[in-house]
Amino acid sequence: MRLPLAALLFAASAHAGPGDAERGRALMADRTRSLCLLCHSLTPAGDANQGNLAPPLSASAARLSPADLRERIADMRRFNPATVMPPFRSTEGLRDVAPAWAGKAALTEQQLDDLVAYLGTLAK
Template sequence: MRALLALLLTAGAHAQVGDAERGRALLADRTQSLCLLCHALTAAGDANQGNLAPPLDGLAARLSPPELRERIADMRRFNPATVMPPFRSTEGLRDVAPAWAGRAALSAQQLDDLVAYLGTQGRP
């Protein structure tokens, strides 16, 4: 029950209005969001972006904002074997640096900003 409550709180129950421009800047900042370490922005790829995970273009056509938010918050809910970090959960993590112990990688506002930006990817 506690895990379900935590998931509801982090994955959408308190979603704020995100700012797409802040989300774009956060996504591009490889020291904060880490998105581009594994993902490319487009299917064509980029030598400075990842190729481990699916490209981010077209997300708005495939996933709703709540679905995007849930996956970024904790992809383990959809794929327990994922290598994607749980950006809004600290549950079940091991070997966490002391400075990050008990802290989510992204704030709720940062998550909403990323969702706002990613929601623009793939719209005509």
């Protein structure tokens, strides 16, 4: 499910603004909003309160550019159609969505930028 170049360029230009790492950290820690830590740990050492089903986020941030991180969080299905990672900025092709969430993306553009800014701090 690859988007045409025009759609990718429009999505890239639709960013809300520069990401804020502190807001991204708070969002990452909030299990009711981002859910990242259900599957990922922040570091390879892990944490009993973090997931171990997906790659550590610090490793992903170290090997991917901010734009690549953003694209993967927005909709990982473009890179791996069989992924279990939710498409945080897409509502296309979803099934069994609660009525309250129908047609709504899980994250705003600003929240996505904030998460990417925070992930950038983990790569250092």
